[in-house]
Structures are given as C-alpha cells and as structure tokens.
Amino acid sequence: FTIGLVTTSLALHAPSQIAASVKKYAHQAGYQVLISMIDEDVNQSIQDSINELKSQRVEKVIINIPLESAEAERIYENNRDILCLFLDVDPTSPVFNVCFNPADGSRASVEYLLNLGHREFALLAGPDDSVSSRLRLQSWQETLAEKGIVPVTVIHGDWSAKSGYYSALQMLRETPQFTAILVGNDQMALGVISALHQHNVAIPQQVSIVGYDDTYDSAFFHPALTTVSLDLDLQSKEAVEHLLADNNDGMPSKILPARLVVRNSAS
Numbered sequence: 001f002t003i004g005l006v007t008t009s010l011a012l013h014a015p016s017q018i019a020a021s022v023k024k025y026a027h028q029a030g031y032q033v034l035i036s037m038i039d040e041d042v043n044q045s046i047q048d049s050i051n052e053l054k055s056q057r058v059e060k061v062i063i064n065i066p067l068e069s070a071e072a073e074r075i076y077e078n079n080r081d082i083l084c085l086f087l088d089v090d091p092t093s094p095v096f097n098v099c100f101n102p103a104d105g106s107r108a109s110v111e112y113l114l115n116l117g118h119r120e121f122a123l124l125a126g127p128d129d130s131v132s133s134r135l136r137l138q139s140w141q142e143t144l145a146e147k148g149i150v151p152v153t154v155i156h157g158d159w160s161a162k163s164g165y166y167s168a169l170q171m172l173r174e175t176p177q178f179t180a181i182l183v184g185n186d187q188m189a190l191g192v193i194s195a196l197h198q199h200n201v202a203i204p205q206q207v208s209i210v211g212y213d214d215t216y217d218s219a220f221f222h223p224a225l226t227t228v229s230l231d232l233d234l235q236s237k238e239a240v241e242h243l244l245a246d247n248n249d250g251m252p253s254k255i256l257p258a259r260l261v262v263r264n265s266a267s
C-alpha cells in the first residue's frame with residue numbers, strides 16, 4: 001500500500017521534518033510514501049502532483065502546501081475519488097485537516113515578552129500568501145493591541161534564514177528602537193541572530209528574540225532559541241492515523257496545540 005505526500009519546498013526545515021515523520025509513521029503501519037514536492041505555480045501543480053500520484057494507484061494523500069480555504073475546498077471537490085488530508089490550512093476550514101492552533105502559541109510568546117517588560121516590538125512575519133503566516137501575525141497583533149501596543153515595524157520574510165538576516169538589517173537601519181523581535185519561524189530567527197551578532201547587538205541583553213516551530217536545530221542556535229514549539233512529529237503521526245482510519249468520513253479534523261519553549265534568547 002502507498003500513501004502520497006504533496007509538499008512545499010523540502011529545503012525548509014519544517015516541511016522536511018514533516019516528510020521524515022510521515023514516512024516513519026506510514027512505514028510503521030505498513031505503507032510506503034510517495035513524495036511529490038512543488039513550490040511554484042501552486043494551483044496547477046498541486047493537481048498535477050495529485051494526478052501523478054493517482055496514476056500510481058495512490059488513494060490517500062497528505063497535502064502540506066499553504067492553502068486558502070477556498071483553494072483547499074476546490075482541490076477536495078475535484079478529487080472525490082481519493083482522500084485528501086490538509087496540513088497547512090486554516091484549522092476552521094471545512095476540509096479534512098490536522099493543523100496547529102494558530103493563536104495559542106503566538107499569544108503565549110507575546111505575553112511572555114510583555115511580562116518581561118517589553119513594549120517596543122518588531123514583527124518579522126512569514127510570507128503574506130501563507131495562511132499560517134498570516135494567522136500567526138494576526139494573533140501577535142491582536143495580543144499587542146489588547147495592551148494598546150502598536151509594533152514599531154512589521155516586515156515579511158520568505159521563511160528562509162537569508163530573509164531573516166536582511167530583514168533584521170533593515171530593522172536596525174530604519175526602526176532601531178525595538179527591544180524584542182517576534183519571528184514567524186526559526187529559520188528566519190537564525191538569520192536575525194546572525195545579523196544582530198554582526199552588529200554587536202547583545203541577545204538577549206539588548207534585544208530579545210522569540211521564534212516559531214522549534215525544529216530540531218533550534219535548541220543549538222546561539223543563544224539557544226526561545227520559541228513556539230509545534231510538535232511536527234505528532235502532527236505527522238495524527239495525519240497518518242487519520243488518513244488510514246477505516247471510517248474516514250466520520251473522522252473529524254483535529255487541532256493541535258502550540259506552546260512556548262523558554263530557552264536563552266529572550267529576557
């Protein structure tokens with residue numbers, strides 16, 4: 001038996017960790033995994049990937065591509081002959097999904113920094129066309145707004161360490177008054193740390209940083225990264241279990257919690 005995984009770029013840490021875990025849990029259940037990776041021309045190529053998997057007799061597919069609810073519904077409607085489970089949609093969307101709660105981890109990270117006394121926040125979000133990125137940003141902004149705080153700057157990166165590096169340089173140049181940076185994922189946080197080190201900005205003494213993901217490398221950044229932990233291994237396990245359950249129709253979607261992991265990059 002074979003299940004399919006249609007995924008966004010495996011050059012990114014989170015999707016590659018998910019792919020590894022999906023393989024692990026599928027193998028344990030006696031299934032092979034066929035992986036189809038796409039990252040451009042999204043709509044067309046998702047269906048291409050699904051068709052390619054269907055031609056190899058795959059009937060159950062996990063889709064880890066950021067999708068608006070309407071797009072995910074269209075994919076679901078156009079592929080009624082197979083079972084599609086989505087990993088990167090708004091968890092309240094009606095399609096079959098296993099996703100993280102976008103609000104709880106973001107809220108916890110802002111509250112943590114507020115309790116430490118921070119009031120000047122710079123926000124480095126992921127790309128605007130990723131629903132997860134937008135929901136994280138929205139939750140940061142809402143939590144800050146409840147305290148009457150408007151961030152000193154909001155910049156969008158593309159999830160890569162390189163974009164984190166250049167965004168941090170821009171922040172230092174244009175709005176250097178921030179004392180804390182909320183970052184949409186740990187890879188961008190890695191780039192931010194590198195830029196601050198280069199400019200002799202002490203972390204966390206001068207600037208605190210909180211990331212998002214807690215991928216396997218994040219505890220080994222310097223300083224070790226305080227971050228919102230997504231249990232990607234659990235997400236993968238739940239996804240495989242949901243996909244392989246006998247009574248798929250009756251199996252509800254599942255929302256997983258995200259929690260703050262405190263290490264050394266914020267004080």
Ligand code: IPT
Pocket residue numbers: 008012013014015064066087088130132159184185186212213
């Ligand atoms: C999401 C990661 O948090 C982010 O770092 C980036 O890798 C993105 O995936 C790529 O699409 S995790 C996803 C399951 C919401």
